[in-house]
Amino acid sequence: MFITCQNITKSFKKGDQIITPLQALTLDLEKGSFTALMGPSGSGKTTLLNLLAGIDSPSSGRLEVAGTDITRLSRSQLGAWRAQNIGYIFQLYHLVPVLTAYENVELPLLLQPLSAAERHKRVCTALDLVALSDRAEHFPRQLSGGQEQRVAIARAIVADPPLLVADEPTGDLDAASAKAILQLLRQLVNDLGKTIVMVTHDAKAAAVADRILHLEKGQLVSDI
Amino acid sequence: MLPLSFSARNLSRSWIRTLQISGGTCLAALLLMAAAAFELGMRRTLSDQADPANVIILGKGSEESIQRSEIPVRTAAILSSSVKGLKSSLGQIHVSPQILYNGYLDCAGRKDETSIRGVDSAAPRVHKDFQLLSGNWPAPGQLMVGRHAATQMGLSPSALIEGTKVVIDNQTFTISGTFAVPGSLLEAEVWMNLHELLQLTKRDTLSCVVATLDGAEFGDLEAFAASRLDLEVAVVREKDYYARLSGFYAPIRAMVWLCSALVAFGAIFGGFNTLFTAFSGRKRELAALQAIGFPRWQLALSLLQESLLACLLGAAVALFVAIYALDGLQASFAGGVFTLRFGPGVLLLGLASSVLLAVIGLIAPVWVTLRPSLVDSLR
Numbered sequence: 001m002f003i004t005c006q007n008i009t010k011s012f013k014k015g016d017q018i019i020t021p022l023q024a025l026t027l028d029l030e031k032g033s034f035t036a037l038m039g040p041s042g043s044g045k046t047t048l049l050n051l052l053a054g055i056d057s058p059s060s061g062r063l064e065v066a067g068t069d070i071t072r073l074s075r076s077q078l079g080a081w082r083a084q085n086i087g088y089i090f091q092l093y094h095l096v097p098v099l100t101a102y103e104n105v106e107l108p109l110l111l112q113p114l115s116a117a118e119r120h121k122r123v124c125t126a127l128d129l130v131a132l133s134d135r136a137e138h139f140p141r142q143l144s145g146g147q148e149q150r151v152a153i154a155r156a157i158v159a160d161p162p163l164l165v166a167d168e169p170t171g172d173l174d175a176a177s178a179k180a181i182l183q184l185l186r187q188l189v190n191d192l193g194k195t196i197v198m199v200t201h202d203a204k205a206a207a208v209a210d211r212i213l214h215l216e217k218g219q220l221v222s223d224i
Numbered sequence: 225m226l227p228l229s230f231s232a233r234n235l236s237r238s239w240i241r242t243l244q245i246s247g248g249t250c251l252a253a254l255l256l257m258a259a260a261a262f263e264l265g266m267r268r269t270l271s272d273q274a275d276p277a278n279v280i281i282l283g284k285g286s287e288e289s290i291q292r293s294e295i296p297v298r299t300a301a302i303l304s305s306s307v308k309g310l311k312s313s314l315g316q317i318h319v320s321p322q323i324l325y326n327g328y329l330d331c332a333g334r335k336d337e338t339s340i341r342g343v344d345s346a347a348p349r350v351h352k353d354f355q356l357l358s359g360n361w362p363a364p365g366q367l368m369v370g371r372h373a374a375t376q377m378g379l380s381p382s383a384l385i386e387g388t389k390v391v392i393d394n395q396t397f398t399i400s401g402t403f404a405v406p407g408s409l410l411e412a413e414v415w416m417n418l419h420e421l422l423q424l425t426k427r428d429t430l431s432c433v434v435a436t437l438d439g440a441e442f443g444d445l446e447a448f449a450a451s452r453l454d455l456e457v458a459v460v461r462e463k464d465y466y467a468r469l470s471g472f473y474a475p476i477r478a479m480v481w482l483c484s485a486l487v488a489f490g491a492i493f494g495g496f497n498t499l500f501t502a503f504s505g506r507k508r509e510l511a512a513l514q515a516i517g518f519p520r521w522q523l524a525l526s527l528l529q530e531s532l533l534a535c536l537l538g539a540a541v542a543l544f545v546a547i548y549a550l551d552g553l554q555a556s557f558a559g560g561v562f563t564l565r566f567g568p569g570v571l572l573l574g575l576a577s578s579v580l581l582a583v584i585g586l587i588a589p590v591w592v593t594l595r596p597s598l599v600d601s602l603r
């Protein structure tokens with residue numbers, strides 16, 4: 001199994017109060033699958049996504065992603081692991097404003113021992129894939145929201161990680177741009193064999209996924 | 225690794241902020257350097273002018289002030305004949321009788337207090353850096369001015385040129401020339417003939433005798449002072465005399481440091497505050513870079529490069545201003561004229577302080593942006 005969650009619980013201390021956004025959750029995801037995570041606000045979707053992406057570690061339980069037990073990794077080991085295995089797509093893109101689209105996409109490659117020529121080749125391939133080769137020299141503020149998100153997707157895939165996680169990637173976009181982004185994600189699964197976990201509030205967006213999970217109060221309530 | 229150009233480009237996010245950070249560093253470095261340059265200039269003026277071979281013979285009990293000292297006029301002749309081993313050149317012995325008098329000099333209707341020294345032709349021998357810059361040694365009815373005398377009196381240097389008539393105690397004198405004794409307090413004085421100053425001030429005593437030792441030891445002079453009880457004199461090394469005088473300027477130096485420190489503190493605080501706002505505003509962006517896989521030390525290094533660039537920009541301007549606008553500038557305090565000297569040590573101090581500011585200013589924003597857990601920073 002590509003992702004194995006067994007009995008994972010996540011709790012935060014807030015003052016003397018303990019919040020448990022995820023409660024003994026068990027879940028398996030296959031390689032090359034496209035999963036949508038749905039549920040009301042505060043149900044723990046982002047928390048689960050962050051655990052799968054190695055942004056955070058569970059309080060208890062077993063979590064294996066791409067053959068690694070990531071609960072054993074330290075903060076800096078997790079960073080190195082993310083650079084190899086994870087492409088994170090944010091709702092608000094989080095592009096670096098002083099870098100061009102090209103340079104933003106190149107960022108993850110700066111963490112790898114690659115020649116400039118090799119980096120150039122990969123950045124061009126990624127920008128091609130999101131159909132933004134002609135915008136390579138544009139800065140984020142010169143792009144539309146949909147284009148910014150496509151740059152962010154190019155940045156997420158440029159280092160060729162097996163798992164992409166996306167937190168409401170279309171939440172800030174108009175219907176047409178959202179549709180293009182969803183098609184792009186679908187294509188990444190179909191053509192490149194990526195595994196995608198996507199949080200969404202939108203049933204239409206969830207429809208492009210192979211599997212839809214519903215979370216409520218930190219627990220899985222339905223699995224379609 | 226994030227490239228250096230990334231840090232450089234970050235400076236362009238807000239030129240106003242960058243200007244505030246660079247400007248704060250510039251001002252702080254400049255003030256620090258100016259205070260150090262003043263200190264250095266003052267120390268040089270007070271200690272470098274002293275010749276280690278020179279001794280000053282003063283009135284007993286007035287060892288700390290040439291102005292207050294009174295010794296018999298015959299002291300110089302007695303000293304020359306009774307102490308062996310004083311320096312002499314071309315048959316002239318290096319013994320200079322002097323009067324130091326604080327008087328008012330009236331120049332074109334303006335009256336300013338100044339130090340007037342009565343000397344004879346032996347003075348240039350004991351003050352061996354003495355140079356006559358222009359004109360002549362004063363004849364009767366004349367006097368010569370040190371090149372900083374005008375500055376010390378608050379006049380423009382052109383006010384005291386050759387041929388100008390000035391009045392001291394109702395007697396008119398003509399300026400015969402200008403002299404220099406590089407780096408010395410003497411340059412802020414007015415010099416005239418010893419005998420004329422004796423008459424003018426109606427005194428029958430000298431202030432001091434300055435002598436240069438050659439074979440003789442300081443002990444020989446002390447023995448001389450002890451044996452000639454009739455003269456009532458004491459002997460001090462010129463070096464010791466001026467070292468004690470610099471103690472008199474200590475409160476002024478302290479004031480200069482304090483004022484610079486206060487203003488510099490304001491500039492530094494403003495710069496730090498701007499740096500903090502600029503960097504902590506990028507918390508999410510830095511979190512996103514961490515999510516991509518950049519380790520925190522690399523991000524901190526990138527921020528360090530950025531703050532170093534901004535601070536060095538300020539330091540460059542400060543060094544430029546120091547070298548081209550402030551070096552050699554003169555400040556006049558309590559009877560002395562001191563030159564700001566921006567030596568390599570002072571410039572290095574300015575550079576080092578701005579590097580230090582770049583590092584210290586980073587502590588708070590790095591703490592706030594990179595220390596919290598990644599989930600918290602991303603939220």
Ligand SMILES: Nc1ncnc2c1ncn2[C@@H]1O[C@H](COP(=O)(O)OP(=O)(O)OP(=O)(O)O)[C@@H](O)[C@H]1O
Nearest residue numbers: 012019021040041042043044045046047048599600
């Ligand atoms: N770092 C944290 N510290 C404290 N509480 C947290 C933290 N992260 C999440 N929580 C809490 O955990 C619960 C679940 O949060 P989570 O962000 O996972 O919800 P979500 O399903 O993504 O909601 P939304 O749809 O609004 O994004 C919330 O009550 C939230 O306040």
Ligand SMILES: [Mg+2]
Nearest residue numbers: 045046047167
């Ligand atoms: Mg969320």
